[in-house]
Amino acid sequence: MADTLLTEQTLAAQRPVLFRYALLQLRDSELADDAVQETLLAAWQSAAGFEGKAGLRTWLIGILKHKIADHWRRSAREAVAPTFDRTDEDDGEAEEDDYFASSGHWNGGPKAWADPEAALKRQEFWLIYEVCQNNLPPKMANVFMLRELVGLDSDEVCREAGLSDANYWVTMHRARLRLRECLEIRWFNNTKQEQRHA
């Protein structure tokens, strides 16, 4: 591993991404911090297991996943472990076509939203956002989370989730269609919103 140059700095630079990943799973900043710390330490000690800079985050996340799994085992709380990582389901394969007619036109389709910026400032909006995000099928939620919440590149998400390029595009597109629709139905279309504003 002469040319991989895995320095402390390179590792430390990955800390924010790893922390977000851990936090989303563990929902506790101290636990997340510990898991990241252990991960970086383990990575540092086994730098030889690392196969090239391009896959650095994927490799680190692999280690981090083990640390998180260890945590759940230790605390015997598997029952409440989040389901981000379930990739065994064949979810939502046929349902994309609900959004479009066979002609390629929208079925219904995106309406104009009134003042989305204002929604960002409202606590109730975030509850609904969370519901919509949690309503994504597990595999899709995992891909969306890795890309938009953790902040991995699309290449890294593909490696991490074991997706082909084509599958990645389809999955992200469906996730956006679903989230959009959910937010529209539950928030932006909701006529009571005016009263809530008052």
Next chain:
Amino acid sequence: MRSCRAVSVLVSQGLDKKLSLRERCSVWLHVMMCTRCRNFQTQSQFIRKAARRYTDDLQSRLGKKS
């Protein structure tokens, strides 16, 4: 002229990679005339923004940033 389905796919891809000039042109032309695809475009950008904000809030809500 591309269909709404095809354009929405490109809009979504455009959030994750740079589209070719031809793709960008066809999105632009379509979106000028199609309100729904235009809405999809602004809304998918909004969703990205919301996802980031959600993560930031989660980090500050659950304690220190790393």
